[in-house]
Amino acid sequence: MASLRLATRVSSSAMIFRRLTVALLSGSLIFTSPFVASDVTGNDLPDFGDSSGSLISPAQEMELGAAFMRSVRSQTTLVNDPEIHGYIEQLGYRLVASSDTPSYPFTFFVVDNPAVNAFAGPGGYIGIHTGLILTARNESELAGVMAHEIAHVTQRHLLRAYESANQMSLPTAAGMIAAILLGVATGNTEAGIAGVSAVQAGNIQRQLNFTRANEKEADRIGIQTLARSGIDPYGMPSFFERLHQSTRLYGNNVPEFLSTHPVTSNRIAESMSRAERYGRGKDRNSLEFQLIRARLQVLDSDNPQEMLRQYQSMAKKRDAGVAEQYGLALSYWRTGAIDKAQKTLHALMQDDPDRVLYRTTMAEMQLEAGQTQEALQLYRDTLSLYPGDLVVGQRYTAALIQAGQATKARDYALKMLRNKQARTAPVYELWAKAASISGPAWETNIASAEVYFLYGNLQLAKDQLQQALKHDGLSQYEQARVRARLNEFTQLMAAREHK
Ligand SMILES: [Zn+2]
Incomplete structure (x- = not known):
C-alpha cells in the first residue's frame, strides 16, 4: 500500500517516528x-x-x-x-x-x-x-x-x-x-x-x-x-x-x-x-515523564551518534537514574548496537518488569534483531497483563503484519476498531495495510478511505469508496453504508467549495 504514505511534510525525525511505528x-x-x-x-x-x-x-x-x-x-x-x-x-x-x-x-x-x-x-x-x-x-x-x-x-x-x-x-x-x-x-x-x-x-x-x-x-x-x-x-x-x-x-x-x-x-x-x-502537590515529577522525554530526545534527534555520546556520559554520572539508562539503550539501538541496547534495557526490566514502555521497546528491538517470535510473545504477554491497551495493540498489529501474519493483524485491527477510542488514523492505517494483504479488495478501499479522510484529503477518500462499490462481494448492508459515507464526503466537499 504505497499509496498510504500520506505524510505530506516528512522531516527526517518524522521519518524515524514513521519507521518505528504507525501514526497515532x-x-x-x-x-x-x-x-x-x-x-x-x-x-x-x-x-x-x-x-x-x-x-x-x-x-x-x-x-x-x-x-x-x-x-x-x-x-x-x-x-x-x-x-x-x-x-x-x-x-x-x-x-x-x-x-x-x-x-x-x-x-x-x-x-x-x-x-x-x-x-x-x-x-x-x-x-x-x-x-x-x-x-x-x-x-x-x-x-x-x-x-x-x-x-x-x-x-x-x-x-x-x-x-x-x-x-x-x-x-x-x-x-x-x-x-x-x-x-x-x-x-x-x-x-x-x-x-x-x-x-x-x-x-x-x-x-x-x-x-x-x-x-x-x-x-x-x-x-x-x-x-x-x-x-x-x-x-x-x-x-x-x-x-x-x-x-x-x-x-x-x-x-x-x-x-x-x-x-x-x-x-x-x-x-x-x-x-x-x-501548597505543594504530591506529584511533581514522574518516572514515565522522564522516560518519555528521553525517548523523544533520542528518537527525534538528527544526530544519533552525538546522542549516544551524551547518554554514555550521563549514564556514567553518580546521580544517573533510570531515564539515563533508558536513553542510553535507545541510543545504542539507533546507532545499530542492538546487543548493547537489549542488554541495557534488560537490566532495567529486571527491576521494573511490568512497565509497558520497557516491554514495547524491548519487543521493537527484538523485531529489528529478527527475534520475531519472542517479540510477538512479549506483546501477547503484555496484552494479557493490560487487556485492550491501545499502544500495545497497535504495536502488536504492526508486528503481525511485519511477521507475515496479515490475517491475524486484520482481525486484531478490527477488534480494536470496536472501541471508539481506537477509531483514529493510525489504527485505520493498520487495518488498511493488513486488509491489503489478507482481506477483500473492497475492504482495503473502505479502510483507506477513512485514512485519507482523517488526513483531510476528501477527494482521495471518495475515490476509494467509489472503487469499493465496483467490487463484488459487498453485502447490501455494506453497500448502503459505503453509499451513506460517500454522501457525507460529498457534502463536506460541497461545504468546502461553498462561500
Ligand atoms: Zn493562553
Whole structure:
C-alpha cells in the first residue's frame, strides 16, 4: 500500500517516528459519520452559544473541531510514536478529569516542532509541541501548560474566533484556524483556505490571540486543575520563570509560547502566589515523564551518534537514574548496537518488569534483531497483563503484519476498531495495510478511505469508496453504508467549495 504514505511534510525525525511505528492520534472520530457530534449527546456538552446568542451549537463546535484536526494533519507532521502520544493523552485526561468540564471530549496530539509551544483548537483539540516536552524539566511543568490550554477550552475563550469563522464555510474556517495555530504560512490551497480574504484571515488571527483577561483566567483555572489532580501547582510558575529567563538566551528567537503568552514578572508572581495558596502537590515529577522525554530526545534527534555520546556520559554520572539508562539503550539501538541496547534495557526490566514502555521497546528491538517470535510473545504477554491497551495493540498489529501474519493483524485491527477510542488514523492505517494483504479488495478501499479522510484529503477518500462499490462481494448492508459515507464526503466537499 504505497499509496498510504500520506505524510505530506516528512522531516527526517518524522521519518524515524514513521519507521518505528504507525501514526497515532487519539480522538473519538467515528466510522459511520464524519461528525463526532452525532455520536455525542448535546446534554453533556457546554453550549457555546448561550452567552452571546446562538453563536455556535455544541454539534457545530464538534464539527469544526473534527475538521480542524483533519486540517492539522494535512498541514504538519505529528509525532506518530504510540508511546509518546499515549503518555501525553494520559496526562491530558488526568487533568481533564479534574477540570470544570470533565465530560467534555478532549483530544491531545503531539506536533513535531522544536518551538516551545502548545495551543487549544476548537472542539477541545489540544496540540503539544515536542519542543515543550523537551523543555519542561518535570511533569508538573508540562502539566501546567496543558492545564492552561485546557482552561482556554473550558472557559470558552475561543468564542470570539468562532464569530469570524461563522462567516466562512466550516472547512475553510477549520483550515484557517489550523494554519494560524500551527504557524504555517497562509495561502495553502490544500487546507481549503485559498478563498479567504486577507481581512478575514486578519480577523481570525486577532481573535485567536486571547485577551490578557483570558490569559489570566486560564492561569487561574489551570492552577486550580493542577491542584485538584494532585499535580504540583508550582509547575506553572516554575515553567513561566524558566521561559522568562530563557528569553535573554533566545534573543530574537523568543519561544513561540511567549509570543502569544507574554510572561511578565507580574504574571509569574501571580501564579506563584496562587500556587502558594494550594501548597505543594504530591506529584511533581514522574518516572514515565522522564522516560518519555528521553525517548523523544533520542528518537527525534538528527544526530544519533552525538546522542549516544551524551547518554554514555550521563549514564556514567553518580546521580544517573533510570531515564539515563533508558536513553542510553535507545541510543545504542539507533546507532545499530542492538546487543548493547537489549542488554541495557534488560537490566532495567529486571527491576521494573511490568512497565509497558520497557516491554514495547524491548519487543521493537527484538523485531529489528529478527527475534520475531519472542517479540510477538512479549506483546501477547503484555496484552494479557493490560487487556485492550491501545499502544500495545497497535504495536502488536504492526508486528503481525511485519511477521507475515496479515490475517491475524486484520482481525486484531478490527477488534480494536470496536472501541471508539481506537477509531483514529493510525489504527485505520493498520487495518488498511493488513486488509491489503489478507482481506477483500473492497475492504482495503473502505479502510483507506477513512485514512485519507482523517488526513483531510476528501477527494482521495471518495475515490476509494467509489472503487469499493465496483467490487463484488459487498453485502447490501455494506453497500448502503459505503453509499451513506460517500454522501457525507460529498457534502463536506460541497461545504468546502461553498462561500
Ligand atoms: Zn493562553
